Amino acid sequence: MPTYVFYADRPEKRRADQRNTVVAQGATVAEARAAGEALVGAGALTAFAVVDVSASAPAFVVEGWAPVGSRGQSTWPSQTRHGGFVGG
Numbered sequence: 313m314p315t316y317v318f319y320a321d322r323p324e325k326r327r328a329d330q331r332n333t334v335v336a337q338g339a340t341v342a343e344a345r346a347a348g349e350a351l352v353g354a355g356a357l358t359a360f361a362v363v364d365v366s367a368s369a370p371a372f373v374v375e376g377w378a379p380v381g382s383r384g385q386s387t388w389p390s391q392t393r394h395g396g397f398v399g400g
Contacts, residue, residue, distance in 0.1 A: 315364070
């Protein structure tokens with residue numbers, strides 16, 4: 313299944329909560345966007361740039377805090393830097 317990175321590619325698109333890069337999988341961009349928006353809010357990724365990283369994308373770094381995933385997974389930390397949780 314393809315993996316996509318959604319990110320705020322312009323300063324005016326940056327979010328106040330600093331959740332500006334989301335990585336999600338989906339059979340289509342729309343499905344991956346929906347999976348990512350389940351973590352940060354409906355419609356939150358509409359204006360973000362999207363890159364398919366499933367095949368051959370160059371390595372990248374997200375400046376800032378560690379990645380945060382949902383409570384029901386064990387790959388990423390599940391709490392934000394303020395001790396909260398993403399998603400519902």
